[in-house]
Amino acid sequence: MSADAQKKASGEAAALLVEPGMVVGLGTGSTAAWFVKALAARKLDVRGVPTSEATASLARELGIPLATLDDVMSIDLTVDGADEIGPGLSLIKGGGAALLREKLVWEASKRCVVIADAAKHVKVLGKFPLPIEVVRFGHPHTGRRLADIAAEFDLPPPRLRMADRGIVVTDGGNVIYDMASGAIAEPAALAAALKAVTGVVDHGLFLDLADEALIGTDEGVVKLLP
Ligand SMILES: O=C(CO)[C@H](O)[C@H](O)COP(=O)(O)O
Structure with a gap:
């Protein structure tokens, strides 16, 4: 299975976690874009808080109602990609230059789910700058x-x-x-x-922030906890 197919599978699995009425943090990058597309396809009554202008414009195009972080008291669930997922779900993020808004949205969220293809799962962080x-x-x-x-x-x-x-x-x-x-x-x-x-x-080390990872692998989507 290609990396893109793994990203798509993890994004689609994460979209199933969303429930009607939720405020949802929308991550940035190619994996998060699969999540946004799968979420839009479910046509739920939700509001999305985008972590970048790029994600905002994708969500708008797909008809997901948006709010800014200033508009909401908290976010029920944020789903976002990562550049690396290390021990204890420590992460490197920011490859797409959106780390600041991403971290602000993550920190305002009750639950954060990181989605990725299998190559992002590493034993030690740092291969990705x-x-x-x-x-x-x-x-x-x-x-x-x-x-x-x-x-x-x-x-x-x-x-x-x-x-x-x-x-x-x-x-x-x-x-x-x-x-x-x-x-x-x-x-x-x-x-x-x-x-x-x-x-x-800020920096792209996201430590103790991810509650769960959904990783696309050739054997299906694998769930990891910290
Ligand atoms: O942190 C990010 C953006 O700032 C992205 O989530 C990270 O770069 C992963 O991107 P992709 O899903 O395209 O591999």
Whole structure:
């Protein structure tokens, strides 16, 4: 089964968790897009809180009524993809540059379900470079502070994320530095060190946030708990 078919299966399985009347956090990325499509197909009376402009426009196109995070007191269920799923459902997210809105929506949610293809499930986090969202003002200085932190963790300096048209700018107007590592030995310590840097808005380590993972595999969708 292709990775895309596994993503689709996990998205469709997650859509079955949604009940009428729920406020649902809508993740970002290709796997989350399968969830949004499957949710729209169920035609339930729900409201979606999108984690990016891209997801908002997909949900709008498919007729899912939307709310912003400001409009709701809490979110019943959020379903979102990940770049890596490690031990205890620790995650790396932010490959799609949406980590800040994603984390805000996740933290406002009663239940968070991560969906992915089988290749995302890893023994140790870090093969996928860790995205760090940084305020644009003075970001080269913040980038140097991040390089100092990387050195403390024996990691190479993070790199500013670029696209064909120049620097990648997030929906919140910030930039992204990607910290390649190979393996993150102490995710909690790294998370705390990154958060302490002025100019860092947040990072893609989602620790103790996922309640459940639904992973598409060749043998079907497998449910994992932390
Ligand atoms: O964190 C994310 C966006 O910021 C995505 O969930 C992550 O990049 C996974 O994307 P995909 O489902 O396309 O593999």
